[in-house]
Amino acid sequence: MHVTVFGASGAIGSLVVQQLLDDGHDVTALVRTPAKFTLFHDHLTVVTGQLSDCDAVEKAIRGADAVISALGPSLKRSTKGSQVTDGTRTIVRVMEKQQVTRFIGLATPSLADPQDKPHWKHKVLPVAAGLMFPNALAELKGMTEAVTDSGLDYTIARITNPTDKPATGRIRAGFLGHDKVGSAMSRADIAAFLVSQLTDRRYRRAMPAISN
Template sequence: MRVTVFGATGGIGRLVVQQLLDAGHHVTALVRSPGKFALTHPQLAIVIGQLSDRAAVERAVTGADAVISALGPSLKRSATGTPLTDGTRTIVDVMRVQKLARFIGLATPSLTDPRDKPHWKHKVLPVMAKLMFPNALTELKGMTEAVTSSDLDYTIARITNPTDKAATGQVRSGFLGHDRVGSAMSRADIAVFLVSQLTDTRYQRAMPAISN
C-alpha cells in the first residue's frame, strides 16, 4: 500500500513511518526540515514543504492509497494561530480532489464521539486543556472538525497521555463510558494502532479512545 504521512518528524510520526516501512508499505512523508528526518529507505520518498504549501501537499498525496496524520499542536502557552487546522483543511481538500478517502489521524478525549456515554473525561479534560493549552485545544478542535465534517473515510484515535515507554503490544480501544479505556499509552503502541487502521474496518468514521 502507498501511504502518505504528515507529522513524520514528530515522536509518533517517526514511529509510524518505521512501522509502515517494516510492514512493506511505500511511504511518502511531507517534511519541512529534511535535516530533522534522517531515516532513509528504498520505499521512502520525501517531499519537502509545509502544510501551507498546497502544491507540496498535492505532491505528497498524489498516488497514495491512504493518509496518516500524526500532526499535533504545540503545547506552548505562547503559541498562536491555527496552522495545523489550516493545513488539515488543505489535506482534506486535496484528498477530495484526488478522490482519496482513507484518513487516519489523532485527537484528544477532550473531543467527543457520538458513541461515547457520559464520562469524567468529558468534563475534566476540556477544562484542563482550556486553562493549560488553550491554543492547542483550538487547533485540535479545528483539525478534527475539518476531517469529520468531510465525506472522508476517517478514523481518528483519541489519546490522553502518550509516553516514551517501550511498546507493550497491549491496546485498549473503544468509546468513553462504554469500553474500558485508560489514559497512558506508549507512542510506539499508538503508532502500531494507527498503522493497523489501514486494514481494520471497526472504526470507520469514528473517533475511538485508545490506551495501553
C-alpha cells in the same frame, strides 16, 4: 499499499513511518526540514514543504491509497494561530480532489464521539486543556472538525497521555462510558494502532479512545 504520512518527523510520526516500512508499505512523508528527518529507505519518498504549501501537499498525496496524520498542535502557551487546523483543511481538500478517501489521525478525549456515554473525561479534560493549553485545544477542535465534517473515510484515535515507554502490544480501544480505556499509552503502540487501521474496519468514521 502507498501511504502518505504528515507529521512524519515528530515523535509519533517517525514511528508510524518506520512501522509502515517494516510492514512493506511504500511511504511518502511531507517534512519541513529534511535534514532533521533521519529515516532512509528504498520505499520512502520525502517531499519537502509546509502544510501551507498546497503544491507540496498535493505532491505528497498524489498516488496514495491512504493518509496517516500524526500532526498535533504545539503545547507552548505562547503559540498562537491555526496553522495545524489550516493545514489539515488543505490535506482534506487535496484528498478530496485526488479521490483519496482513507484518513487516519489523532485527537484527544476532550472531544467527544457520538458513541461515547457520559464520562468524567468529557468534563475534566476540556476544562483543564482550556486553562493550560487554550490554543492547542482550539487547534485540536479545528483540525478534527475539518476531517469529521468532510466525506472522508476517517478513523481518529483519541489519546490522553503518550509516553516514551517501549511498545507493549497491549492496546485498548473503544468509546468512553462503554469500554475500559485508560489514559497512558506508549508512542510506539499509538503508531502501531494507527498503522493497523489501514486494514481494520471497526472504527470507520469514528473516534475511538485508545490506551495501553
